[in-house]
Amino acid sequence: MAERILLVEDEEKMARMVELELIHEGYEVTKAYDGVAGLAHAESGGFDLILLDIMLPGLNGMEVLRRLRRITDVPVILLTARDATVDKVSGLDTGADDYITKPFVIEELLARIRAGLRKGSAADQRRDGKKENLVLTAAGGNLVLDVDRHEVKVKNEPVELTLREFSLLQYLLENKGRVLSRDALLEHVWGYDYVGETNAVDVYVRFLRSKVDERFDMKLIHTVRGIGYQIREE
Numbered sequence: 474m475a476e477r478i479l480l481v482e483d484e485e486k487m488a489r490m491v492e493l494e495l496i497h498e499g500y501e502v503t504k505a506y507d508g509v510a511g512l513a514h515a516e517s518g519g520f521d522l523i524l525l526d527i528m529l530p531g532l533n534g535m536e537v538l539r540r541l542r543r544i545t546d547v548p549v550i551l552l553t554a555r556d557a558t559v560d561k562v563s564g565l566d567t568g569a570d571d572y573i574t575k576p577f578v579i580e581e582l583l584a585r586i587r588a589g590l591r592k593g594s595a596a597d598q599r600r601d602g603k604k605e606n607l608v609l610t611a612a613g614g615n616l617v618l619d620v621d622r623h624e625v626k627v628k629n630e631p632v633e634l635t636l637r638e639f640s641l642l643q644y645l646l647e648n649k650g651r652v653l654s655r656d657a658l659l660e661h662v663w664g665y666d667y668v669g670e671t672n673a674v675d676v677y678v679r680f681l682r683s684k685v686d687e688r689f690d691m692k693l694i695h696t697v698r699g700i701g702y703q704i705r706e707e
């Protein structure tokens with residue numbers, strides 16, 4: 474199966490050029506022209522590597538990277554402007570795997586992509602090698618969440634979740650039986666310095682309920698009024 478690369482770059486001509494080269498090399502490419510769209514694609518998951526421009530309209534690349542690192546360790550290569558040393562340092566601090574300075578020759582980019590992909594699959598193998606395949610269950614074993622495989626099944630049917638929905642469900646399951654406040658969920662699933670909408674937890678609980686509870690006619694996620702949410706066995 475072709476390896477999937479997400480390319481977040483606002484200069485469309487440049488993005489198109491890189492896309493054509495990557496397709497030529499046999500990669501599957503998804504493009505996004507701004508940070509918000511890039512983050513949304515990245516959060517939906519399924520990429521083997523992300524090429525991320527730093528100077529982007531809307532949400533800049535550093536902010537995209539910071540948010541991304543809370544939910545995934547997919548290899549990220551930053552595309553930086555020439556001589557932006559500060560970007561490179563803070564990019565690597567924020568969790569980028571590598572960077573390449575624009576303008577670059579395509580061969581160098583391809584080499585860095587290959588290295589990034591190797592690193593990513595080595596990390597996957599290390600995780601697999603540990604054999605502590607973490608599987609969480611609920612609803613009397615009807616719901617199974619496999620952390621390493623990033624899979625959720627209900628009554629043996631696969632359920633498609635975004636990375637954020639998956640993280641939320643995982644955290645709720647890890648704390649099955651406990652009531653979790655919205656603040657605790659924000660802190661663990663979104664990060665303690667989250668500055669977005671404070672109703673994000675409620676919104677994502679709604680998404681989960683429609684994909685799990687409503688679809689399979691079960692009651693998994695309980696609202697505890699004035700406090701937060703809880704998964705408990707019926």
Ligand code: CA
Pocket residue numbers: 482483484526527528529
């Ligand atoms: Ca740019």
